[in-house]
Amino acid sequence: xxxxxxxxxxxxxxxxxxxxxxxxxxxxxxxxxxxxxxxxxxxxxxxxxxxxxxxxxxxxxxxxxxxxxxxxxxxxxxxxxxxxxxxxxxxxxxxxxxxxxxxxxxxxxxxxxxxxxxxxxxxxxxxxxxxxxxxxxxxxxxxxxxxxxxxxxxxxxxxxxxxxxxxxxxxxxxxxxxxxxxxxxxxxxxxxxxxxxxxxxxxxxxxxxxxxxxxxxxxxxxxxxxxxxxxxxxxxxxxxxxxxxxxxxxxxxxxxxxxxxxxxxxxxxxxxxxxxxxxxxxxxxxxxxxxxxxxxxxxxxxxxxxxxxxxxxxxxxxxxxxxxxxxxxxxxxxxxxxxxxxxx
Amino acid sequence: xxxxxxxxxxxxxxxxxxxxxxxxxxxxxxxxxxxxxxxxxxxxxxxxxxxxxxxxxxxxxxxxxxxxxxxxxxxxxxxxxxxxxxxxxxxxxxxxxxxxxxxxxxxxxxxxxxxxxxxxxxxxxxxxxxxxxxxxxxxxxxxxxxxxxxxxxxxxxxxxxxxxxxxxxxxxxxxxxxxxxxxxxxxxxxxxxxxxxxxxxxxxxxxxxxxxxxxxxxxxxxxxxxxxxxxxxxxxxxxxxxxxxxxxxxxxxxxxxxxxxxxxxxxxxxxxxxxxxxxxxxxxxxxxxxxxxxxxxxxxxxxxxxxxxxxxxxxxxxxxxxxxxxxxxxxxxxxxxxxxxxxxxxxxxxxxxxxxxxxxxxxxxxxxxxxxxxxxxxxxxxxxxxxxxxxxxxxxxxxxxxxxxxxxxxxxxxxxxxxxxxxxxxxxxxxxxxxxxxxxxxxxxxxxxxxxxxxxxxxxxxxxxxxxxxxxxxxxxxxxxxxxxxxxxxxxxxxxxxxxxxxxxxxxxxxxxxxxxxxxxxxxxxxxx
Numbered sequence: 001x002x003x004x005x006x007x008x009x010x011x012x013x014x015x016x017x018x019x020x021x022x023x024x025x026x027x028x029x030x031x032x033x034x035x036x037x038x039x040x041x042x043x044x045x046x047x048x049x050x051x052x053x054x055x056x057x058x059x060x061x062x063x064x065x066x067x068x069x070x071x072x073x074x075x076x077x078x079x080x081x082x083x084x085x086x087x088x089x090x091x092x093x094x095x096x097x098x099x100x101x102x103x104x105x106x107x108x109x110x111x112x113x114x115x116x117x118x119x120x121x122x123x124x125x126x127x128x129x130x131x132x133x134x135x136x137x138x139x140x141x142x143x144x145x146x147x148x149x150x151x152x153x154x155x156x157x158x159x160x161x162x163x164x165x166x167x168x169x170x171x172x173x174x175x176x177x178x179x180x181x182x183x184x185x186x187x188x189x190x191x192x193x194x195x196x197x198x199x200x201x202x203x204x205x206x207x208x209x210x211x212x213x214x215x216x217x218x219x220x221x222x223x224x225x226x227x228x229x230x231x232x233x234x235x236x237x238x239x240x241x242x243x244x245x246x247x248x249x250x251x252x253x254x255x256x257x258x259x260x261x262x263x264x265x266x267x268x269x270x271x272x273x274x275x276x277x278x279x280x281x282x283x284x285x286x287x288x289x290x291x292x293x294x295x296x297x298x299x300x301x302x303x304x305x306x307x308x309x310x311x312x313x314x315x316x317x318x319x320x321x322x323x324x325x326x327x328x329x330x331x332x333x334x335x336x337x338x339x340x341x342x343x344x
Numbered sequence: 345x346x347x348x349x350x351x352x353x354x355x356x357x358x359x360x361x362x363x364x365x366x367x368x369x370x371x372x373x374x375x376x377x378x379x380x381x382x383x384x385x386x387x388x389x390x391x392x393x394x395x396x397x398x399x400x401x402x403x404x405x406x407x408x409x410x411x412x413x414x415x416x417x418x419x420x421x422x423x424x425x426x427x428x429x430x431x432x433x434x435x436x437x438x439x440x441x442x443x444x445x446x447x448x449x450x451x452x453x454x455x456x457x458x459x460x461x462x463x464x465x466x467x468x469x470x471x472x473x474x475x476x477x478x479x480x481x482x483x484x485x486x487x488x489x490x491x492x493x494x495x496x497x498x499x500x501x502x503x504x505x506x507x508x509x510x511x512x513x514x515x516x517x518x519x520x521x522x523x524x525x526x527x528x529x530x531x532x533x534x535x536x537x538x539x540x541x542x543x544x545x546x547x548x549x550x551x552x553x554x555x556x557x558x559x560x561x562x563x564x565x566x567x568x569x570x571x572x573x574x575x576x577x578x579x580x581x582x583x584x585x586x587x588x589x590x591x592x593x594x595x596x597x598x599x600x601x602x603x604x605x606x607x608x609x610x611x612x613x614x615x616x617x618x619x620x621x622x623x624x625x626x627x628x629x630x631x632x633x634x635x636x637x638x639x640x641x642x643x644x645x646x647x648x649x650x651x652x653x654x655x656x657x658x659x660x661x662x663x664x665x666x667x668x669x670x671x672x673x674x675x676x677x678x679x680x681x682x683x684x685x686x687x688x689x690x691x692x693x694x695x696x697x698x699x700x701x702x703x704x705x706x707x708x709x710x711x712x713x714x715x716x717x718x719x720x721x722x723x724x725x726x727x728x729x730x731x732x733x734x735x736x737x738x739x740x741x742x743x744x745x746x747x748x749x750x751x752x753x754x755x756x757x758x759x760x761x762x763x764x765x766x767x768x769x770x771x772x773x774x775x776x777x778x779x780x781x782x783x784x785x786x787x788x789x790x791x792x793x794x795x796x797x798x799x800x801x802x803x804x805x806x807x808x809x810x811x812x813x814x815x816x817x818x819x820x821x822x823x824x825x826x827x828x829x830x831x832x833x834x835x836x837x838x839x840x841x842x843x844x845x846x847x848x849x850x851x852x853x854x855x856x857x858x859x860x861x862x863x864x865x866x867x868x869x870x871x872x873x
Contacts, residue, residue: 054749060388061470061791062719062748063399068474068780069790078525106388107546108531117546173578180586188583194549194570195378290576294547298575302386307749 027328034324041320042096042313046089049309055081056105056307063306079105092313101317102310106303111314114299119318121191122295124207125288128215133222134273138266140223141230142257148235156227164224172217172290179213186212189292214291218284222276229272233265240264263337270337274330277322371853377871378568379852382580382592386547386573391530392512393464396471396771398594398621401509401863403550403571407447408514408535409865411438411457412507414620414772415858419504422865423452423513423536427504433497433814440488444559446515447540454484459516461492463524471777472510475502497812499819505773508620508860538564538867548573558867565870581605581847590849590871593862594621597847599660599721605847615662617856618843621863622671624768625654625663625726627837628755632797633762635701635710642834644695646685648737649730653687655840658725663842668827669778671770671841673859676816679824682831692737709738716743717751717766722842727765757789759797768792768838774823779807781836782826798835 020028057075076082080091095102101111144156179186187193187210198206237243238261246260288298296315303312334341383402389395392404411424426439444452466476478498483491492498518529533541538560539552550571554564572589574580574596581601583589585608597605606613627645629636636642655663670678693703701709712734716727731741741763746754755764769792771777780786784804786793803826810822830836846862848855854868855861 052749053746054753058749058752058791062752063385063388063397068470069787071468071470071473072789074468106386108389108526109546114546173582176579176582181582184586188586188588189574189579190548190572194380194572195551195568290579292548292572292574292576292579294545299547302575305747 023332030324030328034321038317038320038324039093042093042317043089045313045316046092046309047085049307049312050085052304052307054307056309057081059306059308060105092310096313096317101314104308104311106306106308106311111310114311115296115314115318118294118296118299121293122288122297125211125214125218125284125293125295128211129218130222130273130276132215133219134226134269136219137223137226138230138262138269141227141269142234142262142265144227145231145234145238146253146257148231153231157231160224160227163220164228166220168217168221168284169286169290171220172213172287175213175217176290186210189290191293210291214287214293217291218287225272225276226269229269230265233268234261237261237265267334267337270330270333274326274333277326371872373565373853373870374872375565375870376567377873378570379566379591379866379869379871380570380572380589382583382589382596383571383573384575384577384580384594384596387550389530390533390541390544390550391464391514391527392533393460393514394468394525394530396469396509398863401860402593403552404512404533404535405537405863406539406569406866407533407537407541407552408512409537410508411440411511411513412504413858413864414508414860416619419507423457424507427500429498429500429503429814433499433812434494436492436494436498436500436503438490438492440490441559442488444536445557446536447534447555448515448518450515450517452513452515452536453487454490455487456516457490457513458482458484459520460513461490463519464514465510468524469510471771472506474780475506475510475776497814499775499812499814499816501816501819502773502775502811506771506776508863509771510776537865539566539569560867563867564865565868566866569866577601584611584847584849587849590852591846591855592848593846594844595720595722599658602662602845602847603660610850612848612850612855613845614856615843615845617846617858617861619673619859620772621860622673622770622841622843624666624669624671624770624838625658625722625840625842626766626768627730627839628764628766629796629798629834629836630759630762630764631835632759633712636712636762638699639833640695640699641701642837643685644692644699644737645734645739646834646837647688647692647695648739649685649733649837649839650687651839654726654729658722658729659840659842662845663840666838666841668830669768669781669836669838670774670823670827671838673770673772674774674823676820677774677823679827681824682828684831689736696737696739703738707738708740711740711742712762714741714743715746715751715754715761715764717764718745718747719767723766726840730763730765752791753789756791756793756795759788759795766792768836770841774826775811779811779826782830783807794835796835800829800833800835803829 057072057079060075061072080088092102101115104111104114107114140156144153147153176188180188191210192198192203192206196206243256243260246256251260285297285301288295289301300312300315302308303315383399385399387399387403390400390404392400392408409422411422412427413420413422423441423444424438425441427436429436440454440457446452461476461479461482465472466479467473478494478496480493480495483493485491515534518534519527531544536559538555538558540555542551542553544550552569554567558564574583577596577598578601580589580592581597584592584597584605602613605611629642631637651665655661655665664672667680667682672678696709703709714727714731717723727743731743734741754760768781769777777792780793782794782803784794784799786795788795806822806826810819813819813822846856851871851873853870853872858864
């Protein structure tokens with residue numbers, strides 16, 4: 001995350017330091033360091049996937065319920081799967097170098113189109129779930145910590161434990177049973193009412209309705225993480241000397257909490273948020289599958305089952321980039337929250 | 345199962361061209377509305393002339409029509425109106441329907457049929473490429489007469505039986521001069537059917553709307569059909585119950601939900617409409633294993649299987665015992681005059697003792713590695729039952745679970761198994777996709793073929809002769825003989841035959857009224873709401 005100070009900068013970088021603000025230099029260095037990491041990830045994933053028995057033609061033939069030998073051989077040739085693995089890898093990597101993700105033989109579309117279509121849904125779902133979980137989680141965690149070992153704390157902590165222990169597929173199906181089948185309030189799944197042809201605000205409302213249950217199912221799990229971590233963190237910080245000093249100076253409880261404790265207690269929670277945000281693009285396989293949301297999580301799962309190499313590699317590439325970017329942003333946020341941390 | 349499958353009525357009787365629309369109906373037909381259909385898996389392509397698969401037909405059947413379809417009364421003319429064969433079986437003449445237009449307004453003509461047959465059915469379409477291997481050319485004697493020329497006799501009954509699945513013409517003007525496999529219309533099909541393709545949202549749905557210019561006057565009734573992809577079977581059952589989906593076919597919900605919804609009076613649950621989509625649950629042997637190469641051992645294992653128990657517990661009664669490679673849906677080519685194996689544990693044990701495999705001190709005679717196919721609930725549970733049943737007669741079966749590519753490679757390419765269980769899907773005629781299960785000499789890596797290391801020259805000869813025998817009765821007699829021999833020596837156990845199951849909302853009217861309904865055009869389907 002935070003890099004150690006490197007000694008002995010040469011003249012060239014001194015020159016750069018003069019021309020560019022330090023944050024840009026920092027960003028550039030992080031970017032350069034990310035390139036070999038991403039290349040290694042891509043090669044490793046490629047080889048790992050090749051270890052799985054069978055290829056996309058086998059999966060396709062399985063789906064179709066059969067095919068004859070010539071058909072299968074012709075498809076392999078068409079997809080370039082008759083080449084040796086190192087040739088396939090070379091072809092893939094040279095294409096990737098020009099940001100060409102290749103063709104998805106499952107969706108019969110360019111991989112970039114397939115990914116782009118799914119990206120929105122996943123971002124929407126993950127952003128709403130995470131922000132909901134984060135804000136409610138830290139609020140509940142802080143309240144629980146301030147009233148530690150009281151009834152309020154016990155109720156909140158127990159709830160957190162229950163949310164944490166409930167598998168999301170079970171929660172999803174139970175919500176579906178209650179709110180869709182029994183009560184008929186919410187749609188069972190999908191991202192919009194098909195053949196509803198809503199436009200404007202009706203469309204927004206329609207999508208929002210479809211996202212209620214998946215967001216709830218996902219955020220309850222995340223919420224329990226933040227709640228537990230925040231509670232522990234606040235309790236720890238509250239014992240520190242500077243808090244006692246602030247209290248002695250006559251700071252009110254609210255001021256103490258908002259200005260003194262929260263800011264420091266948030267650091268580990270931000271770390272967790274950063275880690276979890278990195279998995280945003282991975283989406284949630286379970287929730288996306290049950291609610292038939294066309295997101296990247298269910299796409300990744302399908303791609304493994306169908307051995308859709310290009311799509312899977314595309315998702316992994318996107319994910320690695322997001323991880324690099326989010327790590328960078330997390331570091332910036334650290335520096336903002338705690339000015340003792342320096343970016344070098 | 346309905347037994348309305350009569351012998352091949354090859355002469356054209358003009359039956360059912362108007363379909364159910366002409367028959368008396370209790371209720372007045374309501375026009376309009378959107379039917380929403382559940383599909384478990386996404387389709388890679390929507391071109392039925394490139395992919396022979398029920399998943400593809402379930403969608404494209406409404407958009408692209410075949411030359412001939414199958415009804416309960418026999419074969420029905422769709423884009424073809426008449427068909428006949430020359431005496432030597434080398435030329436089949438098909439008269440085409442006049443006044444039919446593709447969805448883009450171009451006229452449908454013989455050129456389209458000739459182009460599709462030579463450029464797709466023969467070289468590119470799975471199963472069809474074997475079926476049409478001897479197709480030399482298709483001549484258009486006029487705009488609406490196509491003559492299929494073969495280098496070896498092609499039985500008319502086989503040609504006709506294959507057409508509902510393997511006989512979809514595609515528009516030549518949209519495919520000629522393009523890379524057919526990458527043609528954009530493969531996922532946005534243009535056909536002549538009652539519904540026109542609108543859009544395919546990956547991961548969500550496919551939508552089609554009413555074709556106002558459809559050649560059957562007054563049809564279709566529906567305004568729109570939407571196919572929704574729901575991977576999770578429990579979520580699909582919830583969508584049915586919430587009224588968001590009207591039909592789920594091809595066992596799209598779990599068997600527990602099938603049983604539950606069959607007691608719910610909002611739904612019709614059953615196997616009607618799948619008489620032509622029948623599959624066997626199999627037990628496959630690797631005859632390279634010397635123990636399994638012994639016919640006595642295979643017969644003993646069959647005696648150790650309680651087929652009725654399997655039908656009741658795994659298929660919840662929606663199935664029947666298998667009688668060899670051809671299911672009842674095979675019509676004249678089917679016979680039940682074959683050896684059957686009663687469930688008899690003691691007899692099975694005695695036969696294994698006799699074969700020279702007595703039980704050891706731990707009660708185990710020998711061990712087998714079993715690969716169950718991952719084709720859903722039936723095959724997984726059937727594989728587990730097989731292992732349990734074998735344990736009772738002293739055979740220790742170790743199950744090796746695998747996903748689809750793993751299974752297909754493990755069994756059909758690498759032959760790395762002792763026993764396996766999967767599906768055999770019957771496609772109207774034994775010559776289409778059934779006899780390859782028994783014919784020796786199939787190249788390794790071809791799924792659902794004889795990769796069992798088993799060879800019988802007499803049966804090979806029978807299979808080859810039947811494929812080009814023009815006399816319907818003689819041909820049927822050959823298939824009966826193959827079934828009898830199969831049941832005697834059991835190279836493969838075709839243990840249970842089962843159609844698929846649909847759960848259908850009672851709001852849908854005229855549903856499941858043909859033997860391959862989910863693949864058919866639904867021109868007479870309407871919605872009562």
